[in-house]
Amino acid sequence: VLPLSARSGKGVAALLDYLRDSAGKKASAPREHLVSTPDELLRGNAHQLAHRYGPRGDVLVRTQTRLDGFFLHSLTGGVAFFLIMYLLFQSIFTWSAPVMDGVEHLLGLIADALVPMIGNDTLRDFTADAVFGGLGAFLVFVPQIFVLTFIIGLLEDSGYMARAALICHKPLRLFGLTGKSFIPMLSGVACAIPGIYAARAVDSPRKRVLTYMAIPLMPCSARLPVYTLLIAAFIPSSTALGGLIGWQGLAMFGIYFFGMSCALLVTGLVSRISKDHFTDLPFVLELPPYRLPGLLPLLRNSVNRARHFVTKAGKIIFVVTVVVWVLGYFPNYGADLEASWLGTLGHVMEPLFAPLGLDWRYGIAILTSFLAREVFVGTLGTIFGIEGAEENMVPLVSQIQATDMSIGSGLALLVFFAIALQCVSTLAILAKESESTALALKLFAGYFLFAYAAALAVYQLASVFT
Secondary structure: OOOOOOOOOOOHHHHHHHHHHHOOOOOOOOOHHHHHOOHHHHHHHHHHHHHHHOOOHHHHHHHHHHHHHHHOOOOHHHHHHHHHHHHHHHHHHHOOHHHHHHHHHHHHHHHHHHHHHOOOHHHHHHHHHHHHHHHHHHHOOHHHHHHHHHHHHHHHHHOHHHHHHHHHHHHHHOOOOOHHHHHHHHHHHHOHHHHHHHHHHOOOHHHHHHHHHHHHHOOOOOOHHHHHHHHHHHOOOOEEOOOOEEHHHHHHHHHHHHHHHHHHHHHHHHHHHOOOOOOOOOOOOOOOOOOOOOHHHHHHHHHHHHHHHHHHHHHHHHHHHHHHHHHHHOOOOOOOHHHOHHHHHHHHHHHHHHHHOOOHHHHHHHHHOOOOOOHHHHHHHHHHHHHOOOOOOOOHHHHHHOOOOOHHHHHHHHHHHHHOOOOHHHHHHHHHHHOOHHHHHHHHHHHHHHHHHHHHHHHHHHHHHO
């Protein structure tokens, strides 16, 4: 008998050593007394061993029932659900803020030390504007991806995720969804692509299509750098109730709640106006036992997720950053950004976003973000890097605050990014999983128009009050 823990990896080395030592050896025959022992006696011995060394099943069942009595209660379960969701989004700012500040400070030190050493003017400007201004502005937000993935992993491993799906079943039914839609939708908070894959677990074809429609509106981690940038630029960092409530964390919770509300609004509307031949299936869900999450696997998964986010998005951001820098640097070598090729293209697009109070710089950033939402931050970092030369290369927030952009425009941008479907990869996977390219294209066009109209309404409303 070789004891082995798949969760911690303990015993794997001993198992591999045993397999190496036993390779090529002749298998030993079973012991005679085991062969001759009646099956009833072997089963009795097994039950005795399980009773002596195994877990107490009755205690586990009583403990699980007691916990379910709290987490699935009509009152305490709902309160616990909203508190857990609020802490999830509040921690995105509070837990990751020190690491973000450290990454920003480190990038600033590296930029201050490296850039002056480059002799070639064009290469020095590229390093300052594109590498530290574009890629550097994006890397600052990677700690938040780590924190978000870690907390969602805690909820999954502890067994609470299935309880949350059960709690959400009745409310989601009002919007044409099922409790099983909650898990793909919450998975979409990390990334829409695994959320779309997870929608396979939704038995009803009708509700699966509605779940596909809801997932792109979930506030995924690619939106997180954009949200963080705009919230940090326009929402004060002060706290209330002795530090329990941070206004920036509350704003993050609000924009996440807004995206989820839009998802429910769309599915509720579509479920009522559309009729199809699909037959709904009953809601059946297995509740896993409560477990203490394994911290090491969760940390490993969060690190891998952050690394994957950097490598996947980093390639796109680097290519876009180089293109944006070349268009913004030439033909006048960065002397006048508005007179550059990028400025000319931006002024052509400016009438489209002028009703939102956004100038051509933000129009260019929105255009490039259709490749991937997080490219918005890198594009703005490159543009402001060219404008500011070698000053303030990494802190993009302070550069935005120094412009005359109004809070109404900032809120309009938040609303636009909360709704618009700006991810080519998501569209491709959605078309493949739903077996309908038309559905993906309709969602792309429909959510863009919805996002623009909602952003325009928010901007006009904010202009009245400010």
